Structures are given as C-alpha cells and as structure tokens.
Amino acid sequence: MTDVLSRRQLLERAAKGGAVLTLPGLLAACGGSSSESSGSESDKTLADTLRFSNWTLYIDNTKKGHPTLDMFKKETGTTVKYFEDINDNASFFGKIQGPLSRGQSIDRDIIVMTDNSRYPSLLIKKGWLEKLDKSAIPNIKNLQPSLQHPNWDPDRDYSLPWQSGMTGIAYNDKLTDPVLSTDDLLENPKLKGKVTLLTEMGDTMTLVMFANGDDPSKVTDATFDKALKRIQKAVDSGQVRQFTGNDYSGPLSKGDLSAAMAWSGDVVQLQADNKNLHWNVPEAGGGIWTDNMLIPKGGDAFTASTYMNFVYKPRIAALIEDYVNYICPVVGAKEELEKIDPDVAKNTLIFPTKEMLDNVVGFDSEALANQKYLEAWQNLISS
Numbered sequence: 517m518t519d520v521l522s523r524r525q526l527l528e529r530a531a532k533g534g535a536v537l538t539l540p541g542l543l544a545a546c547g548g549s550s551s552e553s554s555g556s557e558s559d560k561t562l563a564d565t566l567r568f569s570n571w572t573l574y575i576d577n578t579k580k581g582h583p584t585l586d587m588f589k590k591e592t593g594t595t596v597k598y599f600e601d602i603n604d605n606a607s608f609f610g611k612i613q614g615p616l617s618r619g620q621s622i623d624r625d626i627i628v629m630t631d632n633s634r635y636p637s638l639l640i641k642k643g644w645l646e647k648l649d650k651s652a653i654p655n656i657k658n659l660q661p662s663l664q665h666p667n668w669d670p671d672r673d674y675s676l677p678w679q680s681g682m683t684g685i686a687y688n689d690k691l692t693d694p695v696l697s698t699d700d701l702l703e704n705p706k707l708k709g710k711v712t713l714l715t716e717m718g719d720t721m722t723l724v725m726f727a728n729g730d731d732p733s734k735v736t737d738a739t740f741d742k743a744l745k746r747i748q749k750a751v752d753s754g755q756v757r758q759f760t761g762n763d764y765s766g767p768l769s770k771g772d773l774s775a776a777m778a779w780s781g782d783v784v785q786l787q788a789d790n791k792n793l794h795w796n797v798p799e800a801g802g803g804i805w806t807d808n809m810l811i812p813k814g815g816d817a818f819t820a821s822t823y824m825n826f827v828y829k830p831r832i833a834a835l836i837e838d839y840v841n842y843i844c845p846v847v848g849a850k851e852e853l854e855k856i857d858p859d860v861a862k863n864t865l866i867f868p869t870k871e872m873l874d875n876v877v878g879f880d881s882e883a884l885a886n887q888k889y890l891e892a893w894q895n896l897i898s899s
Contacts, residue, residue, distance in 0.1 A: 632683075
C-alpha cells in the first residue's frame with residue numbers, strides 16, 4: 517500500500533531530527549482524573565477515550581494513523597488517544613512518580629514499562645497500579661505460557677505483555693569488522709568513541725556479566741562490582757560515547773555509531789533500508805525482556821482491559837507484529853502473520869529459535885530492586 521509509513525522510515529525521520537518525543541499534557545493533567553478515562557473496578561461502561569502511553573514506533577502505523585486503533589474504535593466506539601512519550605523507563609517514571617505519589621491521575625489508562633527495569637515491580641509495591649479486569653480479557657488464554665507467571669507479578673494481576681525483545685549488539689559493517697562479543701564492544705581500540713551502551717541497568721549489565729563469565733540472573737555484590745568497574749573503565753577511556761534509551765537508533769542508522777548495545781526489533785526494521793547493519797546475541801550471552809501494559813492508578817481498568825483483550829486476538833497481534841517486529845507474546849499470531857507477511861513470520865529475531873532463546877536470560881529481579889546497585893548504576897551513567 518502506498519500510504520504505509522513504515523517503522524524504519526520513522527526511525528530514519530528521527531535520525532534526521534524530525535521526530536520530537538514529548539509527554540503532551542501529562543503533567544498538566546496531574547490535578548485530577550479525566551472524566552473520560554477514569555473509572556472504578558466496578559464500572560463496566562467503556563469510556564469514550566482511552567489514553568495510551570507507549571514507546572516510540574511501537575505499534576502499526578500508516579500515513580493516516582494506526583490501523584488497529586481505528587479497528588478498536590470501530591468495534592467498541594472508544595477512541596484511543598495514543599502518545600509516543602516513553603524513551604526509557606527511568607525518565608518516564610521520573611515524570612509520573614510525583615503525581616502518582618500524591619494520589620493524582622496522570623491522565624493515562626495504559627502505560628508500557630519493561631520488566632528488566634525495577635519500575636513495574638515498584639509500581640505494584642507502591643500501590644500505584646489498578647488491577648486488570650480479567651473478566652474483560654478472555655483472550656488472556658492466548659498469552660505465551662513462558663510469560664504467564666513472572667516473579668514480580670506471578671498471576672498477571674497488574675500486567676500483560678505488549679512485546680518482548682532481546683538485547684544484543686548492533687554494528688555497521690561499513691564502519692567496522694563484525695562486533696560479535698561484548699569484549700570487542702568495550703575494548704576494541706578501533707571502536708573508541710563510536711560505541712553506545714543502554715541506560716537500563718538490566719540491559720547493559722546482563723551483557724557485561726555474561727562477558728565476565730558470571731550469571732546475570734543471579735547477581736552477587738562481587739559480580740555486580742566487577743561488571744560496574746569494567747563499564748566504568750570503558751567510559752573513562754572514551755571507548756563508550758554515551759548511554760542511550762531508544763534514541764540510539766538515529767545515530768546508528770546515520771552511521772554516526774560503529775556499534776551499539778541494541779534491541780532486536782529496532783535493528784530488524786533498520787536493516788530493511790540499510791543492509792550494512794547487523795544484530796547478534798553476543799557470543800557469551802545476551803538479554804531478554806518484556807514490555808508490559810500497566811494501568812496507572814486512576815486509569816479506567818475496564819476500558820484498558822477491553823483494549824488488552826482486543827490486541828490479544830491473534831489476527832490483531834499479527835497486524836501489530838508485522839510493523840513492530842519484536843517478539844510477539846500472543847499464541848497464534850505467527851500463523852496469522854504467515855498469511856499476511858510470510859517473510860516477517862520466518863524472521864528469527866521476531867520468532868526466535870530455541871538455540872537463540874537458550875543463549876539469553878532475564879536480569880536478576882532482586883538486583884533490580886537493590887538500592888545500592890541502583891545508586892551505583894545511576895552514578896555511572898550520569899558521570
């Protein structure tokens with residue numbers, strides 16, 4: 517279709533400075549709940565408007581908008597007001613924690629945050645989330661079995677996966693030889709000043725701990741300190757240019773970076789227009805994570821849950837996946853995608869092989885909540 521504006525085209529637009537990510541109206545709306553979006557658990561009436569905060573370029577997109585959001589409106593009558601205002605978990609949490617701590621609405625019904633950060637678990641512990649209305653989500657039966665019982669929300673009372681992804685290394689073969697190991701990324705003098713790492717502790721520390729021969733799923737003080745010192749050394753030497761969130765994609769696509777710690781789905785799309793870009797799980801091992809839909813306190817649980825049920829239809833999940841190209845959490849979506857776009861359905865970065873999944877782990881959830889580790893990490897990335 518001629519009106520399709522692909523995710524990779526938007527990534528390129530961001531690289532040229534054309535995409536500005538903001539949090540429109542969020543803090544301005546902190547004074548109270550919106551009458552359109554707020555509701556109680558017992559309220560089974562769909563709101564006129566659903567307010568949804570997500571990461572940039574993370575849903576199906578055309579020049580006219582987001583087709584699945586239009587389909588949701590046609591089916592339910594609810595308009596989705598969609599915001600691409602999340603660049604990384606920490607900065608987004610910093611914007612919402614004030615109003616939530618004061619018992620105020622953030623004027624959102626769904627937000628998306630990553631489980632290899634401490635924030636989804638922290639939001640639950642602080643009582644800042646509404647429970648899902650599971651009576652409105654019969655399609656929760658389609659959730660991949662491996663994702664059904666995370667230790668931070670064992671019964672999925674507060675969360676439902678949006679997409680999963682892997683953390684590895686991306687490189688540009690016009691600018692460097694293949695970068696297949698974290699050792700190379702951190703220490704190859706030919707890459708000095710042309711490398712970025714990720715701001716998320718769980719992402720970067722997973723790769724570095726694996727490179728050190730340690731287990732990132734079972735962190736100790738000794739293994740944490742060892743990895744932290746190694747990263748600090750790479751920063752102090754000028755090897756690492758900076759730490760980034762989703763915004764590494766611009767410099768990577770323009771050739772301003774030779775290599776970067778990167779998320780699998782971004783690079784799948786960038787590769788479509790730049791065959792010089794490659795992504796791999798490092799030889800020692802990589803990371804895996806899940807971005808989760810959450811309902812912030814004051815959000816409309818019934819309307820948000822109804823939307824979650826909608827996107828857990830395999831056909832809808834396939835339409836989103838065809839654009840997003842991360843790892844889909846919905847059973848049956850691959851079969852639907854084979855009918856729409858067989859090449860995408862065959863991509864192992866989207867539907868990974870067992871061998872790939874055996875070489876990636878999630879970061880230790882207890883370490884994510886360790887205040888000493890968090891302070892040390894923040895000091896490192898802020899220095």
